[in-house]
Structure formats: C-alpha cells, structure tokens
Amino acid sequence: MSSDLETAMExxxxxxxxxxxxxxxxxxxxKKxxxxxxxAEFAGFLDSQxxxxxxxxxxxxxxxxxxxEVDFQEYVVLIAALTVACNSFFWEES
Incomplete structure (x- = not known):
C-alpha cells in the first residue's frame, strides 16, 4: 500500500x-x-489570470x-512553486 506522498508523486x-x-x-x-x-489541471489558476x-x-x-519545451524536471519546478504559493492558503483553511 502506498503512502499519501507516494500516491501524490505517482x-x-x-x-x-x-x-x-x-x-x-x-x-x-x-507549448501546446x-x-x-x-x-485541464489548473483551470482555476488560468481563469484568474x-x-x-x-x-x-x-x-x-x-x-x-x-x-x-518543458521537460519533467522543469515541470516539477512549476509544481513545487505552486505548492509553496498555495501552502499558507490551504494550511490556514484547514
């Protein structure tokens, strides 16, 4: 059984x-x-821009x-940056 973090990584x-x-x-x-x-995955984010x-x-x-092009490593940078940006919002909401 996978942990929550392993599932998130997958x-x-x-x-x-x-x-x-x-x-x-x-x-x-x-680019496309x-x-x-x-x-598809960040529709709310793009709508607000x-x-x-x-x-x-x-x-x-x-x-x-x-x-x-965006390779996997560059993609992970985006995910990490968005996660850091959203951390306080989601932490304060819980």
Whole structure:
C-alpha cells in the first residue's frame, strides 16, 4: 500500500505523461501540450489570470535549457512553486 506522498508523486508523474508526447518528444511538453495541461489541471489558476500571455510567460520561465519545451524536471519546478504559493492558503483553511 502506498503512502499519501507516494500516491501524490505517482499522480504528478502520470499527469505529466498524460500530456507529454502527443507531439514530438514523449518526455517533454510542447507549448501546446503544456497549455493543455494547464487548462485541464489548473483551470482555476488560468481563469484568474487576466494576462492572455500567461502560458507563454510560464513556459519561458520554466524552460531553463531554452529548447522550447518543458521537460519533467522543469515541470516539477512549476509544481513545487505552486505548492509553496498555495501552502499558507490551504494550511490556514484547514
């Protein structure tokens, strides 16, 4: 039986691979795949952003190796940053 944290890690991995590889490298998210992931998995976050270039800005910030795609390591940076940003909100709500 998996712990809560192991289950969460498995979910993060599965979500990444659900969207990666639809076009091009199966171990990276193209801009289109990244946008699909954000729209499906973070719809509330994107809805609250008034700037229509949010996806472009996130992609540029995450793409450390500047290959125009988001690999798994870069994706984890996004998840970690969002988790840190949401920590106090969810902690105070419980």
């Amino acid at each position: 979910t993060l991995i599965n979500v990444f691979h659900t969207y990666s590889g639809k076009e091009g490298d199966k171990y990276k998210l193209s 795949e990244f946008k699909e992931l954000l729209q 008034k700037d229509s270039e949010t996806v472009d800005k996130l992609m540029k910030e995450l793409d450390e190796n500047e290959d125009g």
